Amino acid sequence: MTEAPPLQAVKVFDAVARHLNFTKAADELNMTQSAVSYQVKLLEGFIGAPLFVRQARGVALSEHGESVAPLVRRALNDLTQAFQSAKAETADLLVISTMQTFASNWLAPRIGNFQMANPDIAVRLDVSNHLVDFERDRVDAAIRSGKGGWPGLKDHLLGGGNFTIVCSPAYYERIGSPKTPADLSDCIFIGPRDEWWPIWFAAAGLKPPAALSRPGVDVETQQMAAVLALAGHGLALVHPSFVAEEIKTGKLLQPFALMASTGFNYYLVYPETNRLPRKTQLFRDWILAEAGQTILTR
Structure with a gap:
């Protein structure tokens, strides 16, 4: 059977190779610096060549270390993944x-x-x-x-x-039941600074209306925008799948078939x-x- 290097020494080498610092590697592995040095020497003795070059401000990988380090990192990742997968099975x-x-x-x-x-x-x-x-x-x-x-x-x-405009039936009537996106000239746009609005109007072949430059209610999520739209506070842009039930039950309207996408x-x-x-x-x-x-x- 081919002789294998000590696994602990391989793990220590990987830590030192990543940090290029014996002290940081020792901290990561919860070992003393002398123990880390000992494990590196074991591995260097195993291959018969130095893995690091000692410098005034730390260490650098030697030529052998440079060639071995990425292979060791990949092997340890594969080993970890194999055991994690085995653990995950149960x-x-x-x-x-x-x-x-x-x-x-x-x-x-x-x-x-x-x-x-x-x-x-x-x-x-x-x-x-x-x-x-x-x-x-x-x-x-x-x-x-x-x-x-x-x-x-x-x-x-x-x-x-894809995303599109939605609003409550009451708000739709309040703004005159617009028939085309060009009719949206004086509306309340929920989240007016949202980058989706210019994209949607561009998909409609239009420039964003001046009303978009007015101060409004900024929201962080589509959920918040949909809640405001349900309450009749304006037009919101959402993925229609996120409000499919509200559209199905008539709580929200999708006035136009036009969809846009980022x-x-x-x-x-x-x-x-x-x-x-x-x-x-x-x-x-x-x-x-x-x-x-x-x-x-x-």
């Missing part, structure tokens, strides 16, 4: 990172159906707009907004890139791996089927 908690708007308007009303179909899996929604780091955060899958193609991640298009869509993402945990597979299959049954469109 775990019964599915953690999904999702943005506030998507969680409130689309996922939360539907996730109960997934749990009913998979009673052995508990679900926790990690609602945050921060970009999840799968290597650091304990998350199984995430919903991201963008154009796809994130390095190291498998992505599946869910849709939701080019961004919602995606289900998770790390590329040869062995996807069962719970993630089940969630992937469920949400893709669920998205296909809604009016989420590209």
Whole structure:
């Protein structure tokens, strides 16, 4: 059997190679600096060549260290992922990172159906707009907004890139039941500084009306915009799928068929791996089927 280097020494080498500092590596590994030095010497003895070049202000990777460091980092990541995947196979908690708007308007009303179909899996929604780091955060899958193609991640298009105007029936009558976007000259626009408004009017072949420059109520989420629209306080821009029930029941109107898009869509993402945990597979299959049954469109 081929002799293998001591794993502890390999982990120590990786830490020193990333920090280029024995003290910082020792802090990360909860070891003394002398212990870190000893492990590095063990590994250097194993290969018969120095891995670092000692300098006045620290260390640098030697030629051998430069060639080995990325291979070691990849191997340790693969090893960690293998054990995490094996652990995930038996775990019964599915953690999904999702943005506030998507969680409130689309996922939360539907996730109960997934749990009913998979009673052995508990679900926790990690609602945050921060970009999840799968290597650091304990998350199984995430919903991201963008154009796809994130390095190291498998992505599946869910849709939701299009948006349009909605308002309450009462407000629609109050502004004279406009028949075309050109009729929206003196209206209250919810979130007037939202970059979506110029995009929507451009899609209509129009310049934004002067009313958009008036002070108004700025909102942070589509959910807030929809609530104001439901209360009759003006026109809001939302993904129609997020207010599908309100449109269906007549609480909100979609005055025009015109849709616009920033080019961004919602995606289900998770790390590329040869062995996807069962719970993630089940969630992937469920949400893709669920998205296909809604009016989420590209």
